[in-house]
Amino acid sequence: MKTLGRVNGIISNIVIAKVDGPVGQNEICHVYCGDIRMMAEVIKVIGDEAYVQVYDSTRGLKIGDKVEFEGHMLEATLAPGLLSRNYDGLQNDLEKMDGLFINRGSITDPIDFDSTWEFKPLAKVGDKVTAGDWLGEVKEQWVMHKIMVPFVMQGSYTVKSVVAAGTYKVTDTIAVVVDADNNEYKITMVQKWPVKQAIRCFTEKPRPSRVMETGVRAIDTFNPLAEGGTGFIPGPFGAGKTVLQHAISKQAEADVIIIVACGERANEVVEIFAEFPELVDPRTGHKLMERTIIICNTSNMPVAAREASVYTGMTIGEYYRSMGLKVLVMADSTSRWAQALREMSNRLEELPGQDAFPMDLSAVISNFYARAGLVKLNNGATGSVTFLGTVSPAGGNLKEPVTESTKKAARCFYALSQSRADSKRYPAIDPLDSYSKYLEYPEIREYLDEHIEKNWVDAVNEGKVIMQRGKEANDQINILGDDGVPVEYHERFWKSELLDSVILQQDAFDDIDANCPIERQQVMYNLVLNICRSNFKLDTFEECSKFFKDLIYLFRQMNYSEWKSEQYDNFLKQIETLVNSKL
């Protein structure tokens, strides 16, 4: 028997329902407004009154309208066929919705329940299995999608039967397992999982030990993101958060990419819809869309579903991680999610914390970031969820609660600076404020020594010192004037400018420069670093600035040229000649 309720209060999208039976915190219910059936979630219970947040507009709702409780929390449907779909925050397939507008109560299936898949068994009769173990696999796009023992099944089971290789519907039973008491459980390709809980079907969560390449020099070379790591990008509006995120989603070296457009502009999602089906992943030769899932709750979609959208994205990420895949989950922007929490807490008349955000904001954020990570699965394979979120600090002030809470939770910090954006130095990642904690990990150091070159981290740190000293020199020049300082100061400043222009700045809209593979980054960085280490014969500051400006010009052209092409070699030769002329 479902618990029923009647609407007894309405404040914007919070509805208070008088209930006739048990209700659970975070239980899903449906609120009926005429014949429109709207989904809602219980967020507070007082006596026989359940406070529910409705994932839709409550316009026209009346006292006494029916509420039906479903007895479960918000769940994601996990099955083959998720890749390349476009969902709303509640996993409704946007593509399947009729009409131009999203009407209230629109519900569509997250996958095609009639679809068939070519199934290949991996488990044998008699195998001992637990939740998350692989029973078989199907090929979804070009990913080997594992069919697993459902995550909700606790304890251990024995495989009683597995179907032979062949074509099956997602809802067909593909295996039967029995527990210690010989109860049989039929397993299909579909399972469900409550999105707000982490999927914990793995044996251990080791420290990240590999780097995830993004093709963005300011990240890969200067502050690398680890596979299974976490990072965040705070920045005022106009600093290029979204362009940077899009660049990473196109280029990152991951098997599955989940983009959560959370409370951001619809046109930005449209850009992904328009571009990704066309763009090809250079590593695999497949269309980008084939490895991408988009979850979108744009800023004008219901606020309550915004919170759900990040959890839905993370849950799908964890699902693919359990198949031993490398997953990158990106959320733009987590601030909008925090604001949704604030609106809710405000309507519930809770005592507010800083800037009217709820008191537990920090805990909510760190719990969420903790769901990312590299894991060792039961069968010894590894999988990872790397999480990268953006933060939109109010007024560009990094001391606000969302940025501060996130800083405690994430290991990489890519601060986008207004002054860099103003002078069109993109990506506007501040070289001095940003950091990657992973550079301190011995595992990562070892990885870089092996995959790039010996003592790479030392070379990176040398670059950071050059940036720092360049900034100091520039401050001196600005105070004392061009003539008031020795020429060395100018040289020091211009070396940092060279590093900035050639390595840190990158043209995301140029076909070639947009994506810089790590081998190329290594070559370019060493070239620049060698110049920075040299002493030049420069007599006046004018000579100095001209020399470096010419160098920067040539290096820029080089960045725009195809790697190792004739054009590239040509610019390289010009650079060598120019450098030698002043040695």
Place this chain on the structure above:
Amino acid sequence: MTTRAFQKVYTKIDNITKATITLRATGVGNDELATVGGRLAQVVKIMGDKVTLQVFAGTDGLATNSEVVFHGEPPVLRVSDALAGRFFNAYGEPLEGGEKIEGEARQIGGPTVNPFRRLQPSELIATGIAGIDLNNTIVSGQKIPFFADPDQPYNAVMANVALRAKADKIILGGMGLTNDDFLYFKQVFENAGALDRIVSFVNTTDNPPVERLLVPDMALTAAEYFAVDKGEKVLVLLTDMTLYADALAIVSNRMDQIPSKDSMPGSLYSDLAKIYEKAVQLPNGGSITIIAVTTLSGGDITHAIPDNTGYITEGQLFLRTDTDTGKVIVDPFRSLSRLKQLVIGKKTREDHPQVMNACVRLYADAANAKTKLENGFDLSNYDERTLDFAREYSKKLLAIDVNIEIEEMLDTAWTLFAKYFSKGEVSIKQELADKYWKA
């Protein structure tokens, strides 16, 4: 709205605050409209049989025995082609008398366009102003505000942009517009012979502030009618959104909500997004483009209103008076159009992106040179040249009174490059420099 037969009339109001009233009533729907003592009001909260209404015109003079009649539906606008050429108040009633509009009644503030059904904006909107077309190109389906101090001529610039933009319909949503500005808009549109393309919803400073809350939804419901039903290109002008946000703050304050930053309601972001996100490029060729005005106090963009706006809109345009030339210019540093990448160099000449960037970079160098000069340092020859360049760039391109085609803007820029700099200093992709450099 007149009282219909069998409609229940309530005559006992329990609480009255400056903007809201509360009474006991049953069978009332959320968001529903009502008439309270002859004034329009909207349901904002229901607790059991206690219904709270926000009275748009304020509660001055209302008594506990004032008559309350519920309309049974949320605010609507009657839509038809007859809207064109007319002026309305915030409730969608014709101003200056005139006949009521017959047509389908549509609820304002309707549902969201499915993002998957949207098209990527790709049509350039030319304004003739280089500060916009060259540096911050606007695209149909975009939403972009002017960030301006109250003393700047933003309404005049906006009227100009609207008239040059070749839109099928222009919809003006005026919030807290002074009567003078309202008459100015009317006159400009009339003089241009464009009145038949224009629909206006106006709340002037004479009207109660809370009424403003209806204006953007009214304007956008009309816009959706023309764009969705008729496939037209619609340009919506919203001025001034800061006054709209102020009205939101008044209501939330009266409802005892906890304010967040700058005394604004915690839901400010969602409230503004609901309006701006109506900008759309539709598959039927119709589009809604929103150009708004957000006035700043003392140029402070970290205030909650411009700050939230900046995160929602696709860029922003700053007006500034250039002290060197005395012209009002569109500030190249702080202005940004996020959608320009979709058209520049694609719908415009190939050299557009690089020319644009080079101009701004050189202009930035000029700003540095100026700082040097002010601090009493000697200028290098390059510094001198950047200053000369900046002066001419400001006069010939950035000034808002310039009205030329984009090709001409690009040619002008190349002429300036050649006049003051070497190719190396301009630092543009070589193949483009070879092709366009004005020797």
